[in-house]
Amino acid sequence: MTHKKHITLESIIAKHYDALPTAERKLADTVLEFPGELAAYTATELAEIAGVSKAAATRFFKRLGFNHFEEARRLARDSKNWGSPLYLQSKDEQPQSADQRIAHYLDEEQQNLRKTYHSATLSELDVICEQLVKAKRVWLLGFRNSHYIASYARWQFIQFRSDVHLLPANAGETMAEYIADLRPDDMVIVIGVRRRVDPLINIMQAIKQTKAPILYLTDPTAGKTSAYARWTIKIPVSSSFLFDSYTALMSFTRLLAIETFRVSGESGRKHLKNIERIHDTLNEFE
Amino acid sequence: MTHKKHITLESIIAKHYDALPTAERKLADTVLEFPGELAAYTATELAEIAGVSKAAATRFFKRLGFNHFEEARRLARDSKNWGSPLYLQSKDEQPQSADQRIAHYLDEEQQNLRKTYHSATLSELDVICEQLVKAKRVWLLGFRNSHYIASYARWQFIQFRSDVHLLPANAGETMAEYIADLRPDDMVIVIGVRRRVDPLINIMQAIKQTKAPILYLTDPTAGKTSAYARWTIKIPVSSSFLFDSYTALMSFTRLLAIETFRVSGESGRKHLKNIERIHDTLNEFE
DNA sequence: TAGTCAATGAAATTAAAATTTCAGTAGAGT
DNA sequence: ACTCTACTGAAATTTTAATTTCATTGACTA
Numbered sequence: 001m002t003h004k005k006h007i008t009l010e011s012i013i014a015k016h017y018d019a020l021p022t023a024e025r026k027l028a029d030t031v032l033e034f035p036g037e038l039a040a041y042t043a044t045e046l047a048e049i050a051g052v053s054k055a056a057a058t059r060f061f062k063r064l065g066f067n068h069f070e071e072a073r074r075l076a077r078d079s080k081n082w083g084s085p086l087y088l089q090s091k092d093e094q095p096q097s098a099d100q101r102i103a104h105y106l107d108e109e110q111q112n113l114r115k116t117y118h119s120a121t122l123s124e125l126d127v128i129c130e131q132l133v134k135a136k137r138v139w140l141l142g143f144r145n146s147h148y149i150a151s152y153a154r155w156q157f158i159q160f161r162s163d164v165h166l167l168p169a170n171a172g173e174t175m176a177e178y179i180a181d182l183r184p185d186d187m188v189i190v191i192g193v194r195r196r197v198d199p200l201i202n203i204m205q206a207i208k209q210t211k212a213p214i215l216y217l218t219d220p221t222a223g224k225t226s227a228y229a230r231w232t233i234k235i236p237v238s239s240s241f242l243f244d245s246y247t248a249l250m251s252f253t254r255l256l257a258i259e260t261f262r263v264s265g266e267s268g269r270k271h272l273k274n275i276e277r278i279h280d281t282l283n284e285f286e
Numbered sequence: 287m288t289h290k291k292h293i294t295l296e297s298i299i300a301k302h303y304d305a306l307p308t309a310e311r312k313l314a315d316t317v318l319e320f321p322g323e324l325a326a327y328t329a330t331e332l333a334e335i336a337g338v339s340k341a342a343a344t345r346f347f348k349r350l351g352f353n354h355f356e357e358a359r360r361l362a363r364d365s366k367n368w369g370s371p372l373y374l375q376s377k378d379e380q381p382q383s384a385d386q387r388i389a390h391y392l393d394e395e396q397q398n399l400r401k402t403y404h405s406a407t408l409s410e411l412d413v414i415c416e417q418l419v420k421a422k423r424v425w426l427l428g429f430r431n432s433h434y435i436a437s438y439a440r441w442q443f444i445q446f447r448s449d450v451h452l453l454p455a456n457a458g459e460t461m462a463e464y465i466a467d468l469r470p471d472d473m474v475i476v477i478g479v480r481r482r483v484d485p486l487i488n489i490m491q492a493i494k495q496t497k498a499p500i501l502y503l504t505d506p507t508a509g510k511t512s513a514y515a516r517w518t519i520k521i522p523v524s525s526s527f528l529f530d531s532y533t534a535l536m537s538f539t540r541l542l543a544i545e546t547f548r549v550s551g552e553s554g555r556k557h558l559k560n561i562e563r564i565h566d567t568l569n570e571f572e
Numbered sequence: 573t574a575g576t577c578a579a580t581g582a583a584a585t586t587a588a589a590a591t592t593t594c595a596g597t598a599g600a601g602t
Numbered sequence: 603a604c605t606c607t608a609c610t611g612a613a614a615t616t617t618t619a620a621t622t623t624c625a626t627t628g629a630c631t632a
Binding site for chain 2: 593
């Protein structure tokens with residue numbers, strides 16, 4: 001095993017600690033109190049916190065063996081991000097080992113999740129959920145990949161409210177009949193991540209004309225389609241691997257269900273209880 | 287509205303995100319990629335990473351409402367120490383604000399993902415993927431919730447290999463016929479997260495007798511069922527919210543597909559190309 | 573007591589980062 | 603084709619941080 005040990009700022013300080021003069025020892029103590037946080041502070045701030053002069057700070061890092069403060073800051077910062085492979089290698093080259101690939105994959109997944117839940121559009125969530133409770137009937141629509149998500153979303157909603165339906169996934173005649181039947185007090189959740197099929201835009205337009213409000217779950221590449229939706233939520237699906245990742249989308253539909261359930265209050269809770277009972281009964285016979 | 291909101295850099299960015307011009311959006315993406323780490327970088331470095339000019343960086347932070355970059359850096363540094371909401375409040379009390387609930391939710395999702403990919407069982411991944419490539423036919427089986435995952439997983443696999451089938455989700459006669467047809471050079475992926483249905487164990491037993499190897503994707507509550515599987519991978523689904531979370535499970539099936547594709551090499555690549563072509567053609571007419 | 577020497581911080585200097593200016597450009601509207 | 607307008611990055615400028623200088627201190631030694 002020839003790998004060079006992972007040098008940390010802490011270990012370097014420890015090595016010199018005994019030989020440090022008073023002012024610099026104060027600095028050392030200060031730095032050690034903010035483990036890994038050094039990079040977030042300037043040398044001047046550090047000096048202030050430690051109650052010593054700026055000159056002392058400069059000398060301190062020189063004595064530790066750095067050429068200048070910037071080097072120490074780099075070390076502190078980089079030894080922290082050591083774990084995240086996403087930034088270690090340039091984005092286009094393939095990770096070598098399975099471990100690396102998996103770490104990279106995990107990283108991307110987490111990032112998509114974070115982006116999803118930091119999105120500003122979530123401020124509308126309350127209103128959307130209320131609408132989902134108020135709506136007489138809820139319709140879910142999704143083609144292709146989006147269809148899988150739509151059907152799973154439906155399953156979640158029928159846990160606590162009735163009249164939640166999946167619109168048929170075949171374009172054409174049948175779809176038109178369903179749309180004709182939509183009413184303003186219905187609500188439609190359209191799931192349309194890329195690759196979107198061409199007729200989606202027409203269908204959404206048709207739905208809009210029925211005055212049934214549309215919640216449109218899509219990805220950041222959505223174009224004009226969102227014009228027909230009352231609410232549009234963009235969920236990142238991009239991935240440097242094969243296929244887009246619907247992980248965040250799945251996650252979000254569940255959040256939507258959870259929040260809607262919360263808003264629905266008593267009536268939803270009752271429904272859920274019923275379902276639970278039915279499940280238990282089914283289990284005995286299945 | 288009097289509740290004090292926990293303002294984070296992320297939430298501020300999210301609020302402005304849609305209105306940002308290209309260069310500044312690149313910066314936004316870059317910042318979001320370094321959660322909480324902003325304080326460790328200078329505006330210049332940020333601009334370099336994002337591939338935009340320093341001027342853009344200055345404008346970016348001004349647009350977000352800061353007086354200067356230093357303010358943003360301060361916020362990032364200080365709000366980092368707020369820590370993750372998961373540990374801030376005791377588990378049983380409900381988070382108050384929607385923001386908090388969402389943060390908590392995100393935290394759980396990420397944790398499930400991390401647990402999934404840090405699991406030791408992943409060492410078998412190579413072997414599993416090879417088997418998935420070698421297998422004459424691949425069968426996917428899942429009841430109830432697991433059925434949604436199974437059907438999505440199938441869709442991913444048919445992108446690059448043929449003969450991938452969904453076993454019917456209705457217990458009873460039909461299932462028996464399919465199982466009787468299984469051969470040792472087939473492979474079966476059983477998805478069985480709770481609540482598992484009773485007959486699953488019998489079905490898995492029956493499959494085992496056909497000598498077709500079983501990859502069993504389940505959750506940590508799996509009991510004796512795993513006895514019949516050649517490989518068992520436990521994926522956490524637990525959640526303090528309503529319903530279990532299949533986010534990590536979805537994510538994992540995609541990884542499985544990706545890695546299998548990688549192993550399959552040329553033949554898979556060819557198949558994928560065909561599919562791409564067919565998709566494009568379909569798009570024109572749909 | 574005088575002499576040496578490391579240590580120290582205030583202030584001067586230098587280096588670097590952030591901001592502003594400005595000229596060029598792309599896009600929307602007429 | 604022509605305006606407007608908003609966006610952009612290179613370069614100039616300003617601001618801020620880091621380093622160096624230097625005079626002073628105090629501790630130790632002869």
